[in-house]
Amino acid sequence: MLSAEATALIRRSPRDILEFVLDLERYRQADTKIGRIDFVERNGNAGRARYAGTMRGLPGPTETVSWTLEPYARLRFASVPSLWPGLLYRFEGLFTCDEVREGTRVLHRETVCLRRPISWIVEPLLRGWLARDIVEELDRMKRLLEGQASATG
Numbered sequence: 001m002l003s004a005e006a007t008a009l010i011r012r013s014p015r016d017i018l019e020f021v022l023d024l025e026r027y028r029q030a031d032t033k034i035g036r037i038d039f040v041e042r043n044g045n046a047g048r049a050r051y052a053g054t055m056r057g058l059p060g061p062t063e064t065v066s067w068t069l070e071p072y073a074r075l076r077f078a079s080v081p082s083l084w085p086g087l088l089y090r091f092e093g094l095f096t097c098d099e100v101r102e103g104t105r106v107l108h109r110e111t112v113c114l115r116r117p118i119s120w121i122v123e124p125l126l127r128g129w130l131a132r133d134i135v136e137e138l139d140r141m142k143r144l145l146e147g148q149a150s151a152t153g
Helices: 014-022 118-152
Strands: 002-010 034-043 046-055 058-070 074-079 089-100 103-114
Touching: 002 118, 014 058, 014 074, 014 089, 014 103, 014 118, 034 058, 046 118, 058 089, 103 118
Parallel strands: none
Antiparallel strands: 002 103, 034 046, 046 058, 058 074, 074 089, 089 103
């Protein structure tokens, strides 16, 4: 199992941050692992999205994830059970937002559970990369959101 997490202080509201993440077309500016987006569906505080991803620049299979939002404190993503790419892996993602005086403290975690025997080969290649990527992802998100704030306000 691969898991990585990072935190950042972002000078925007929790609502701004989590709505930014839910707008995959915009969010993929921060998360470069998101490739082609097939669809995003939203029904209140739940939904699904289907997209192709990349890991270390290599294309991965198209997958569907479901998500749930606890306004505006927590956002969870998880792979929808499937034969393909379910035979290879399962994905889970989490964002939590805690409002503090200086802005919002954001925690972001991604977990990828790879199936054997592929996990024996792939996990050592991705472990350090994912840990660095998630820190860089939050840094890009912070720059995008805070830049937006200064441009609009």
